[in-house]
Amino acid sequence: MRNSFWLLILAASVSIASGQPTRKVSFPMDQQVEQLVAGGDLELISVDAGVATALFTDRSRTGGPALSALRGLKVLSPDIDQELAAFRARGNVGLYHTAESTAAELREVAARYPALCHLESIGKTFEGRDIWALRITGAADPAAVPRMLLFGLTHAREWISAELPFFVIHQLLDGYATEPAIRKLVDGRCLWIVPVLNPDGLAYSQSQYKMWRKNRSRRGPSTGVDVNRNFEVGFGTGSSDAPTSDVYHGPAANSEEETRALLALVKREKFHVSLSLHSYSELILYPWGYSKADPPGKSVLAGHGRAMGKLNGYRPGSVAQILYDAGGASDDTFLARHGCWAWTFELGTEFVPPDSQIKSICQKNWPAVRHLIEASAELATTPPPTSGAASVDERLATLERAFLDSALVSPGIDPLGELVATVQGQLPEDRALAAEVERRAAVPAWTRLYAPLLGLPR
Ligand code: 0X9
Numbered sequence: 208m209r210n211s212f213w214l215l216i217l218a219a220s221v222s223i224a225s226g227q228p229t230r231k232v233s234f235p236m237d238q239q240v241e242q243l244v245a246g247g248d249l250e251l252i253s254v255d256a257g258v259a260t261a262l263f264t265d266r267s268r269t270g271g272p273a274l275s276a277l278r279g280l281k282v283l284s285p286d287i288d289q290e291l292a293a294f295r296a297r298g299n300v301g302l303y304h305t306a307e308s309t310a311a312e313l314r315e316v317a318a319r320y321p322a323l324c325h326l327e328s329i330g331k332t333f334e335g336r337d338i339w340a341l342r343i344t345g346a347a348d349p350a351a352v353p354r355m356l357l358f359g360l361t362h363a364r365e366w367i368s369a370e371l372p373f374f375v376i377h378q379l380l381d382g383y384a385t386e387p388a389i390r391k392l393v394d395g396r397c398l399w400i401v402p403v404l405n406p407d408g409l410a411y412s413q414s415q416y417k418m419w420r421k422n423r424s425r426r427g428p429s430t431g432v433d434v435n436r437n438f439e440v441g442f443g444t445g446s447s448d449a450p451t452s453d454v455y456h457g458p459a460a461n462s463e464e465e466t467r468a469l470l471a472l473v474k475r476e477k478f479h480v481s482l483s484l485h486s487y488s489e490l491i492l493y494p495w496g497y498s499k500a501d502p503p504g505k506s507v508l509a510g511h512g513r514a515m516g517k518l519n520g521y522r523p524g525s526v527a528q529i530l531y532d533a534g535g536a537s538d539d540t541f542l543a544r545h546g547c548w549a550w551t552f553e554l555g556t557e558f559v560p561p562d563s564q565i566k567s568i569c570q571k572n573w574p575a576v577r578h579l580i581e582a583s584a585e586l587a588t589t590p591p592p593t594s595g596a597a598s599v600d601e602r603l604a605t606l607e608r609a610f611l612d613s614a615l616v617s618p619g620i621d622p623l624g625e626l627v628a629t630v631q632g633q634l635p636e637d638r639a640l641a642a643e644v645e646r647r648a649a650v651p652a653w654t655r656l657y658a659p660l661l662g663l664p665r
């Protein structure tokens with residue numbers, strides 16, 4: 208119940224195209240809201256002590272119960288976009304970073320600490336913004352020390368998730384000269400920090416529609432892909448095929464600039480550890496998101512999850528086991544395909560906490576982040592059991608080799624069965640492989656070879 212409920216929360220999407228104001232409402236959750244959610248008019252935000260908070264945009268096309276039919280309805284805000292208007296009236300977004308101030312501050316920091324920093328654009332977004340990554344290390348040979356990736360703002364509205372990366376940057380760099388323990392840490396590690404993975408989304412959330420979640424790519428009939436549903440592992444599970452959905456996975460795995468930029472960095476730097484930052488719910492998450500099965504290295508993931516939970520007070524657990532099924536997320540792919548231990552924090556109790564809480568949320572989480580930076584030494588020597596797991600191409604090549612040389616196939620292994628099952632979507636975790644098989648099936652030479660085996664027309 209809890210899982211499907213949370214899935215509903217994410218599966219809902221709100222459009223601003225209707226011209227109607229988006230109201231923020233609350234009501235007791237013990238009543239049917241599925242039709243309103245499915246119609247796209249209602250987006251549940253949270254449920255606390257049985258009371259739901261939701262956004263409602265009346266487009267009068269659900270055919271289901273009207274919002275007014277809900278018992279105990281309270282209108283908390285007649286027009287939530289007024290919240291942004293308030294920001295705009297102040298001419299800024301409070302203490303929060305924007306896409307521009309992120310770039311500016313990273314440049315400033317890199318210039319102030321040239322011996323410890325290297326600033327790099329790891330790619331350009333759909334709208335042409337740079338995705339900035341700052342490398343911090345005092346090691347003479349960065350390739351010889353444990354490597355960790357820390358990144359925030361995958362989701363546009365989760366502004367607080369870009370603030371902790373900056374706090375960490377300042378703890379490490381400003382503390383370097385005065386705190387021997389920090390100096391030792393910076394000298395003994397290589398840390399890459401991407402405060403804002405999705406600058407297009409952030410800019411839109413800060414100027415147009417605060418509740419925007421996706422990026423701003425426009426490749427099809429509608430705008431935006433959920434970057435955290437666009438990675439390869441579990442692509443298509445716990446996400447939506449509908450381009451208008453808030454959890455739209457995109458036309459194919461890795462279709463998005465942000466996904467590809469981060470992946471290229473992960474492949475190049477071969478990180479031992481990664482921490483992705485989201486908001487909100489005060490959780491420490493680890494794979495899998497795509498399946499309720501235990502991930503490889505579960506004891507390590509859970510062990511550090513608990514250790515960090517003691518430091519920030521957050522609740523640790525596997526995504527699919529304590530939250531909802533969500534495939535195509537960065538952490539699953541990093542763990543399964545890139546030998547990189549992966550955790551995700553859900554910071555705080557709202558997407559954009561008041562300015563006055565930014566610092567305390569960062570302070571509360573810094574010891575947990577520091578724990579992981581420290582632990583990266585030990586984690587670097589114990590890669591996850593599936594480390595080096597094959598890419599789609601490699602997995603397909605393996606299957607092809609087995610196909611073509613069936614004499615070599617050992618008893619008990621059935622590559623044809625595996626391929627067919629994959630194509631039929633029976634291995635949901637391998638939707639990327641299935642998509643690739645389907646794509647290649649359109650290539651005549653490939654089809655001639657495999658059509659009879661797959662039962663496809665030649
Ligand atoms: O659903 C997500 O992408 C993240 N939660 S959020 O509310 N910030 O959108 C959690 C991602 C956790 N990891 C996996 N799903 N694998």
Ligand code: ZN
Nearest residue numbers: 362365485486
């Ligand atoms: Zn998120």
